[in-house]
Amino acid sequence: xxxxxxxRNLSVxxxxxxxxxxxxSMELSRGAVRGLVGESGAGKSMIGKAILGILPRxxxxxxxxxxxxxxxxxxxxxxxxxxxxxxxxxxxxxxxLTALNPSHRxxxxxxxxxxxxxxxxxxxxxxxxxxxxxEVQIPDAKRVMRSFPxxxxxxxxxxxxxxxxFAAEPKLIIADEPTTALDVTVQKQILKLIKEMQTRHGTALxxxxxxxxxxxxxxxxxxVLYSGKVVEDTSVKKFFTKPKHSYSRALxxxxxxxxxxxxxxxxxxxxxLSFVENQISxxxxxxxxxx
Amino acid sequence: MTVNIFQIRDLFVDLPDLTNKPxxxxxxxxxxxxxxxFNIVRGDILGIVGGSGSGKSTLGRAIVRLLEPNxxxxxxxxxxxxxxxxxxxxxLRKKFQMVFQDPMSSLNPRHRIKSIIGGPLKLHGFQDVDRxxxxxxxxxxxxxxxxxRYPHELSGGQRQRVGIARAIALKPxxxxxxxxxxxxxVSSQALVLSLLQSLVKELGLTLVFISHDLSVVRxxxxxxxxxxxxxxxxxxxxxxxxxxxxxxYTKELLSAIPLPxxxxxxx
Numbered sequence: 001x002x003x004x005x006x007x008r009n010l011s012v013x014x015x016x017x018x019x020x021x022x023x024x025s026m027e028l029s030r031g032a033v034r035g036l037v038g039e040s041g042a043g044k045s046m047i048g049k050a051i052l053g054i055l056p057r058x059x060x061x062x063x064x065x066x067x068x069x070x071x072x073x074x075x076x077x078x079x080x081x082x083x084x085x086x087x088x089x090x091x092x093x094x095x096x097l098t099a100l101n102p103s104h105r106x107x108x109x110x111x112x113x114x115x116x117x118x119x120x121x122x123x124x125x126x127x128x129x130x131x132x133x134x135e136v137q138i139p140d141a142k143r144v145m146r147s148f149p150x151x152x153x154x155x156x157x158x159x160x161x162x163x164x165x166f167a168a169e170p171k172l173i174i175a176d177e178p179t180t181a182l183d184v185t186v187q188k189q190i191l192k193l194i195k196e197m198q199t200r201h202g203t204a205l206x207x208x209x210x211x212x213x214x215x216x217x218x219x220x221x222x223x224v225l226y227s228g229k230v231v232e233d234t235s236v237k238k239f240f241t242k243p244k245h246s247y248s249r250a251l252x253x254x255x256x257x258x259x260x261x262x263x264x265x266x267x268x269x270x271x272x273l274s275f276v277e278n279q280i281s282x283x284x285x286x287x288x289x290x291x
Numbered sequence: 292m293t294v295n296i297f298q299i300r301d302l303f304v305d306l307p308d309l310t311n312k313p314x315x316x317x318x319x320x321x322x323x324x325x326x327x328x329f330n331i332v333r334g335d336i337l338g339i340v341g342g343s344g345s346g347k348s349t350l351g352r353a354i355v356r357l358l359e360p361n362x363x364x365x366x367x368x369x370x371x372x373x374x375x376x377x378x379x380x381x382x383l384r385k386k387f388q389m390v391f392q393d394p395m396s397s398l399n400p401r402h403r404i405k406s407i408i409g410g411p412l413k414l415h416g417f418q419d420v421d422r423x424x425x426x427x428x429x430x431x432x433x434x435x436x437x438x439x440r441y442p443h444e445l446s447g448g449q450r451q452r453v454g455i456a457r458a459i460a461l462k463p464x465x466x467x468x469x470x471x472x473x474x475x476x477v478s479s480q481a482l483v484l485s486l487l488q489s490l491v492k493e494l495g496l497t498l499v500f501i502s503h504d505l506s507v508v509r510x511x512x513x514x515x516x517x518x519x520x521x522x523x524x525x526x527x528x529x530x531x532x533x534x535x536x537x538x539x540y541t542k543e544l545l546s547a548i549p550l551p552x553x554x555x556x557x558x
Contacts, residue, residue, distance in 0.1 A: 039476040040447070154343070183342040183503065188547040188557075210476060213549035217557050240553045254477040255551045256484075258509035258533055265481035265510060 002030045003067075004171045004204040005051070010064030012043075012050060012228075020046055020059060022229040022280065028172065028204040033195075035215040035236070036208045037251070038225030044208045046228075048174040051206075052091060053081045069171055086117040090165040092175040092194070096157035100149040107145035110164045118168055132163040136193060155186040159193065166197055173198065176208045191218055212255050216240055224248050226276050246272045296368060296465055296497050297331035297354060303362035304346075304353050323349045325521045327363070333464075336491060336498045338512030338529070340505055340544070345518040347501045351467050354499065355387050356380055368464075385415045388458035392470040394450035398442040404428075405438040408457045415461060427460035430493075431486060448479025452486065459494060469501045484511055505548055509533055517541050 005028040012021040021043050028034055036044050049055045051066055053073065066073045068088055073081060093099040101109060107129060114125040133141040136159040149157055158178060165173055175194060179187040195218045198205045207219055215222055215236060222239055224232040224247065232245040243249045250268040308321035323346045331337055341347050352358045354365065356372055364373045367383065375383075391397035398407055408427055409420045417423060425435055431452040442450055451471055458466050468487070472480040488511060491498050502508050508515060508529070515532045517525040517540065524538040536542045549557060 039478060184505070184547040185342060185543055188549070191549070211549070212477075212551035216551050216553055216555075217549045237553065240551065251477060252551060254481040256477075256480075256504070256506035256510050257550050257552065258506040258545070258548065259550065259552075265484055267482040267485075268478040 004028055004030055004069055005206070006065075006067040007047070007051070008065045008067075010047070010050060010066060011062040012046060012055065012059050013062055015058050015060060020228050021050070022227075023064070024223075024225075024228070024230055026223055026230070026233065028206060030171075030204060031199070031202045032221070033198065033205045033207060033219045035219035035222035036206060036225060037210060037212060037215055037222055039210065039251075041227075042225040043228040044210075044225055045176055047225075048091070048176050048206065048208055051172075051174060052085055052089060053078070083117075087168055088170055089172040089174065090168065090170040092158075092161055092165045092173060092178045094177040095181055096154060096161050097149060099161055100157060102149055104148075105145070106147050106149065106152070106160055110145075110160070110167060113164055113167055128167065129163075132167055133160075135166070135197065136160075136163045138163075154182055155190060158182065158186075158190050162190070162194060162197065166201060166203070169201065170203060172204045172206065174206045174208070177210070179214065180209075180211075187214075194218070212252065224251065227280055229276075229280050231276060231279075247276050294333045295330045295366075296333045298366040299330070299354065299363070300328050300366075301363040302327040302350075302353060302360050302365065304349055304358060305361045306349070306358075323521050324353065324360075327521075327523055329516060329523065329526055331465075331497060331499065332514075333497050334491075334495065335514055336488075336500060336512045338508035338515040339499060339501045339518060340503065340508055340515060341518035342503065342544075344520075346521040347503075347518055348469055350518065351389075351469050351499065351501050355389055355467050357389075385411075385461040386463050387465040387467065388461060388463040390451075390454045390458050390466060390468045390471050393474060394447065394454050395442065397454060398450060400442055402441075403438065404440050404442070404445075404453055407442070407453065408460050411457060412460055417461075423460055427456040430459060430490065431456045446479070447475050448482055451475065451479075451483055455483075455486070455490070459490060459496075462494070463496070465497045465499075467499045467501070470503070471500075472507060473502065473504065480507070487511065505533075505544060506550075517544070 007024060007026050010021055010024045013019045024047060026034065036047060038044050050061065061074060068084065071084055076084060110129045110132065111125040114120045114128060115122060129145065130141055133144060138144050138159055179190050182190060191214065209215060219236050221235050223230045226247055232248045239248060243252060250272045253266045254268060256265055302324055303326065304324040305320040305322050307318040309318065312318045327350065339347050339350060353360050360373055364371055405424055408424045412420045412423055424438060428435060428437060433449065433452055472483050475483060484507065490496060500508065500512055512529050515527060515529050516523055519540045524540045525532065532541065536545060
């Protein structure tokens with residue numbers, strides 16, 4: 001199987017020295033869907049940003065390697081990186097309203113991507129845009145192409161972003177909490193759509209979320225993140241039947257299920273947290289000594 | 292015996308529709324809530340659920356009279372509060388309190404926790420404010436030294452607990468919680484939910500809990516109202532609603548929830 005994305009021992013820290021990611025490793029091959037779960041501040045989104053080369057300036061990559069289709073992204077110049085990312089990777093962001101330019105029509109926003117990044121001719125790009133809108137099941141594509149983002153509902157906007165993410169046939173798509181802003185019924189449609197498109201195109205998908213329910217529905221494997229460290233890297237099946245790490249078990253125990261109202265929701269216990277913290281500070285010491 | 296704390300009769304709420312505002316002239320009205328009737332029994336934990344735009348929050352705001360309804364009546368402890376003025380409402384306000392969705396915008400960033408919780412107490416003429424603040428913090432499980440902190444120094448879950456402390460400090464009969472756990476991680480969410488549950492028992496509160504998350508509602512509430520496009524499509528006890536949902540919309544909502552469970556059929 002072709003490995004599309006491979007991250008090795010990626011460590012990122014703030015300029016002030018505080019660590020954000022601690023030796024994160026993961027692999028994603030063609031057609032694979034990996035969930036990236038953790039609580040807020042665990043560094044989920046930072047992994048996505050590091051891959052796409054859009055880390056905030058206050059963060060620096062201390063060590064590690066990121067390979068996209070065998071190309072070492074961190075060794076590229078910023079121009080080459082942009083070209084590589086533009087053609088091989090795409091992002092489905094969380095908030096569809098801020099991700100779309102409010103003053104441009106939808107059509108222009110999809111087409112420009114194809115013209116600017118891939119160097120397509122305009123008529124081809126327009127044809128492709130219609131194909132894409134059809135693929136993400138948008139009715140009345142002609143009207144939507146001429147609409148402004150504010151004229152569309154949240155679900156429709158998210159469909160547009162999915163369409164434009166798949167526009168350049170990327171090898172890797174990073175979905176950063178794409179459904180948190182949506183209703184459950186719309187969420188279901190969007191998740192199914194992403195899954196369907198991903199399977200059809202054989203894209204590798206990195207799905208960032210805090211919702212274990214979503215993970216159980218669309219991912220094959222997952223990495224559980226705590227404070228920038230991957231505490232468990234396992235298949236979805238194993239995670240839900242036999243979670244190994246105590247933090248994974250605690251996360252599962254804290255997630256509500258409407259089918260099981262009697263279950264006592266237990267916040268992650270202090271004992272588990274201090275155990276994880278301990279593990280992390282041990283690995284930090286090793287890291288500091290190595291430097 | 293069941294005593295109704297709130298009675299809502301044929302409630303209609305319209306809000307100005309600014310998206311269709313003409314350049315000059317009157318702003319058209321958009322009808323948000325249509326013909327809503329239900330009772331809130333003392334001691335209940337009532338969940339109000341529905342998709343976005345279904346009117347959940349508008350209904351909540353109308354109940355505690357942050358909005359004035361266009362039609363229908365709202366009775367609080369037998370008193371008609373539908374069209375009371377702000378001045379007439381003020382003495383009643385300490386009996387029904389609200390906890391908001393986003394603690395960062397509902398807690399004043401320039402005030403310390405002490406004055407955030409103490410402010411409403413002073414306003415309502417309570418004596419011995421400092422002791423009451425300590426008591427309230429104690430109830431929500433926050434240490435005393437948090438009094439001198441600012442909201443930005445707290446985590447999301449702690450901020451939400453300050454919001455709850457501010458509401459219960461006045462010793463209200465009724466609390467409206469509007470999506471108060473939707474911005475929290477599962478861990479802090481679990482903490483806030485069990486806190487709410489124990490407070491309701493301990494202080495004899497009546498709680499209305501607005502949420503889009505049916506799993507959370509199932510955990511906390513004993514009665515549930517399902518809203519769709521401003522209409523009540525179903526109201527039932529939690530047990531009934533989840534075990535044998537009547538309306539198609541409720542069924543659709545239930546089947547759409549992704550459970551952290553591999554066995555769930557989700558197509």
